[in-house]
Amino acid sequence: MLLTISTTHQPATDLGFLLHKNPSRLQSFRLPFGRADVFYPEAERDRCTAALLLSIDPVGLVRPKAGASNAGGWLEQYVNDRPYVASSHLSVAIASVFRSALAGDSRERPELADSAIPLEAGVPAVPSREGADLIRSLFEPLGYAVEVQGHPLDGRFPEWGDSPYYSLSLTSESRLRDLLAHLYVLLPVLDDDKHYWVGDQEVDKLLRFGEGWLGSHPQRDLISRRYLKHQRGLVHQALAQLLDVGQSDPGAAAARQEQEEERLEAPLRLGEQRMQAVLATLRTLGATKVLDLGCGEGRLTGELLGDPAILAVTALEVSHRALETARRRLCLDTMPARQRERITLLHGSLTYRDQRLSGHDAAVAMEVIEHIDAPRLDAFEEVVFGAARPGAVLITTPNAEYNTLFSGLPAGAFRHRDHRFEWTREQFRDWSSRVAERRKYQVRFEDIGPGHPDHGAPTQMGVFTR
Numbered sequence: 001m002l003l004t005i006s007t008t009h010q011p012a013t014d015l016g017f018l019l020h021k022n023p024s025r026l027q028s029f030r031l032p033f034g035r036a037d038v039f040y041p042e043a044e045r046d047r048c049t050a051a052l053l054l055s056i057d058p059v060g061l062v063r064p065k066a067g068a069s070n071a072g073g074w075l076e077q078y079v080n081d082r083p084y085v086a087s088s089h090l091s092v093a094i095a096s097v098f099r100s101a102l103a104g105d106s107r108e109r110p111e112l113a114d115s116a117i118p119l120e121a122g123v124p125a126v127p128s129r130e131g132a133d134l135i136r137s138l139f140e141p142l143g144y145a146v147e148v149q150g151h152p153l154d155g156r157f158p159e160w161g162d163s164p165y166y167s168l169s170l171t172s173e174s175r176l177r178d179l180l181a182h183l184y185v186l187l188p189v190l191d192d193d194k195h196y197w198v199g200d201q202e203v204d205k206l207l208r209f210g211e212g213w214l215g216s217h218p219q220r221d222l223i224s225r226r227y228l229k230h231q232r233g234l235v236h237q238a239l240a241q242l243l244d245v246g247q248s249d250p251g252a253a254a255a256r257q258e259q260e261e262e263r264l265e266a267p268l269r270l271g272e273q274r275m276q277a278v279l280a281t282l283r284t285l286g287a288t289k290v291l292d293l294g295c296g297e298g299r300l301t302g303e304l305l306g307d308p309a310i311l312a313v314t315a316l317e318v319s320h321r322a323l324e325t326a327r328r329r330l331c332l333d334t335m336p337a338r339q340r341e342r343i344t345l346l347h348g349s350l351t352y353r354d355q356r357l358s359g360h361d362a363a364v365a366m367e368v369i370e371h372i373d374a375p376r377l378d379a380f381e382e383v384v385f386g387a388a389r390p391g392a393v394l395i396t397t398p399n400a401e402y403n404t405l406f407s408g409l410p411a412g413a414f415r416h417r418d419h420r421f422e423w424t425r426e427q428f429r430d431w432s433s434r435v436a437e438r439r440k441y442q443v444r445f446e447d448i449g450p451g452h453p454d455h456g457a458p459t460q461m462g463v464f465t466r
Contacts, residue, residue, distance in 0.1 A: 012048035056083035104177040141352035216349030287362035294368035298326030351379035357388035385439035
């Protein structure tokens, strides 16, 4: 069982400081199920590769444990793939051998441990009985370029078909600790098994190593189920904490806050004006395949479906509750088949790359970006303007300068309690112009709602075109 990690960061041998393993010598570690060896097949200034070779003790695997039964039978115990394919054994080895790197600690290179560097990880044999698509669906949303190579079950007998094992290569520019955390969690998920008992401590591990990415991963539920060996109580516990439900339903809280914002803007009929401005712009652009990013309860999606010129709508939302509300609002279960073919509802995040978002004429993020933490806007930019790259992108967001005209809004308050920021016209135009320049788009700006000579309009819209 092998894992290799390479970098072309200059000098590449700094990888040794990050992993706390000297490139000049072989290091061995005893584990309960075998031995782990760390060595460097290459250690040059331009490129450095560290290898973790895990040698499983086959006798130790089948040695009777206290209280264990032989329910699986002797043949299954001795004839299996455990010593060869990436599994929870490799995850344990990563946590044991690269403990400091996994925690992001580096005494000699602390600034490098917190920096994204070019990294490539290779695992010669990962199991996936669902095929290569599952592997990609786990790693691609995390920003990796994923290469998956299949293998025949037996090259001498091609009629037997393909094996459930694949060679995996991941490439990205990221922090080393993030790469190790992703591997630590997702390798057992692909294997859909663990070699040890799973209890409450596994929930803590999942939350700790899934911090910052698992909560909004499109495959969050599948990852949680498999990592916790399908134990429903543990899975519910993990998902509840990932969603931070506490004693209340976050979807219900978000709905209440949405209603507050609508009441604030109701006298201006601002929601309707935004909708019509977006629809008019899409018609002008001639868009026929449209992304509704952060679709919420499906209001804009329903309007898009009402336009016969729009042939397909893909609506993305991170909240399961909101997606279920959208499904009911749109009457998907009773919708005519031809109409139903035009709509795709997706659960996913706007800060993780998703190949399902590519191939559209236009994308709309209506009153969405202000709900994203400012440090995550770079990820949003990469997802929308980099990976999905539609022909046009429409973004609407509040104009903070106008807030002083809302009589029911305290000074300095945001229109919605979940807003992470609200931009002035200058701030929005500055951000949009920099995005357009980086991503090779043109951008123009439109006001939505009644204008004020000093404070502008209540909503601002950027229209990005290629």
